[in-house]
Amino acid sequence: MDTIMRSLLLLGLTVLVGCSRPVVPPGADLAQTLAGRVAGPPQSCVSTQSASNLRAIDAATLGYGSGSTVYVNRLGGPCPGLRELSTIIVEVHGGRYCRGDHFRAVELTGGIPGPVCILGDWVPYRKP
Numbered sequence: 001m002d003t004i005m006r007s008l009l010l011l012g013l014t015v016l017v018g019c020s021r022p023v024v025p026p027g028a029d030l031a032q033t034l035a036g037r038v039a040g041p042p043q044s045c046v047s048t049q050s051a052s053n054l055r056a057i058d059a060a061t062l063g064y065g066s067g068s069t070v071y072v073n074r075l076g077g078p079c080p081g082l083r084e085l086s087t088i089i090v091e092v093h094g095g096r097y098c099r100g101d102h103f104r105a106v107e108l109t110g111g112i113p114g115p116v117c118i119l120g121d122w123v124p125y126r127k128p
Helices: 002-018 030-034
Strands: 045-047 055-058 061-066 069-074 087-090 096-098 102-106 122-126
Touching: 030 061, 030 069, 045 061
Parallel strands: none
Antiparallel strands: 045 096, 055 061, 061 069, 069 122, 087 102
16 A cells, blocks of 8 residues: 555656746756846755746756746756656655755656755845
8 A cells, every 4th residue: 555655646746746837948048047147145945835846957957946036956966867858756854845855857758767866055046
């Protein structure tokens, strides 16, 4: 029964995150998205209230939109299997995405989660 519940939770998270509105449209350049925005000090955590906006920008970068702020998480290195259209599954603790949290990328065609990757700091970008 535990395996079935985990599979259903994984499927639910995949559907929830996979149907999200991207903070950075696939194919868009990160520099273009951040144009006119100013970087703030790195933060170790961000709220998951806008969880549907979490998006892979490239193999080593995640983007996350919350209100008018765009957060960028540059990972310590490339995350195997992480691509622009990947579905991202984060092991959330306490309602926030935090440095050190584990996540996996899931390909839409295969549906099998890739290796565990680790979040870094979140850099907020805001319009002045």
